[in-house]
Amino acid sequence: MHRKPTEPFGYITFGKDGSVRKHVEKLPPCKAEQEYAVRCRFAAGLKLVTGCQYDVATCDERYHDFWLTTCGSDILVRATEIVSRDYLRPIAMDDYLNGRHPYTEFVAEGRNEYFGVDSEAKHKVLLDRIKSKIGKHYSKPKAPLWLLIWTVRSDYHAFWVQDRKRCVSSSVVEARKYLSAHGPGPFDEIWFLKLNIKPERIFPR
Numbered sequence: 012m013h014r015k016p017t018e019p020f021g022y023i024t025f026g027k028d029g030s031v032r033k034h035v036e037k038l039p040p041c042k043a044e045q046e047y048a049v050r051c052r053f054a055a056g057l058k059l060v061t062g063c064q065y066d067v068a069t070c071d072e073r074y075h076d077f078w079l080t081t082c083g084s085d086i087l088v089r090a091t092e093i094v095s096r097d098y099l100r101p102i103a104m105d106d107y108l109n110g111r112h113p114y115t116e117f118v119a120e121g122r123n124e125y126f127g128v129d130s131e132a133k134h135k136v137l138l139d140r141i142k143s144k145i146g147k148h149y150s151k152p153k154a155p156l157w158l159l160i161w162t163v164r165s166d167y168h169a170f171w172v173q174d175r176k177r178c179v180s181s182s183v184v185e186a187r188k189y190l191s192a193h194g195p196g197p198f199d200e201i202w203f204l205k206l207n208i209k210p211e212r213i214f215p216r
Contacts, residue, residue, distance in 0.1 A: 046076065046077075046090070047069075049161055049204070049206070050067045050076075050077045050088075050090075051067055052204065053159060053202070053204050054067050054079060056204060056209040056210040057081075057210060060209055060210060060212075063082060064081060065079045065080065065081045066079070066081070067079060068080065070087070076088055076089055076090045076159075077090070084155075086154060086155045086156075087154050087155070087157070088156075089144060089149070089157070089158050089159070089198075090158075090159040090160075090161060091140050091144060091158070091161075092160075092161055092162060093136055093137070093140065093160060093162040093164060093167060094162070095118075095120075095164060097132060097133070097136045098128060098129045098130075098132040098133035099126035099128060099129070100126060100127045100128075100129050101125075102114070102117075102125045102126060102127050104125065107125045112127050113127070114127030114128060114129075115130075116130065118166060128166075133182075134181065134185075135182070136167075136182070137160065137169060137183065137185075137213075138182065138186045141160070141186055141189070142189075144158050144196070144198070145197075145198070148196075148197075149196075149197045150197070151197045155199040155200070156197050156199055157200045157201070157202060158195075158198045158200075158201045158202070159203075159210075160201070160202070160204070160213075161203070161206065162204075162206075163205075164205075167205070168180060168205075169183050169205070169211065170183065170203065170208075183203070186214075187213065187214060187216060190213075190214045195214055200212060200214065200215065
């Protein structure tokens, strides 16, 4: 059984009575079970976005990650994950306490584990993932081909709501500009999924 490290994710609710509740989940430790859970969450989220029912089926790993079936139509989906090592850099405790590092933003994980946030890498990670998958030069299938970029990182925000307004990160804006100028390669649609939030389509808009 192939195990794959993962991180907890969730959200906090504030009740009118002043109560505070944390809702925290974690994907299974088995890689295959993690991937299946992500697929099911994406399908459930798509139903909220589109109103259509989506069924999930695994396909040959050598080609694409999974199938979505809706209203008699099949969609191939290639998935890729944004993880902490993409933009977090470990800092020794002594270096952290004495300021011997170039970072202005930090994340603490576990006991006495400190990481500096590589802001440039964090900003670029979305577009880098897209370019990397386009660069694989997948052959264009007869069925629609989608790219899904997902994460459980609580500190990574591509889309969010603030003061009841929908906000889009500069990383998404940059990715959309690139895709408009250069095209999405073999992908008909590109989506982003944060596991505790409904999916958002990056391209086409």
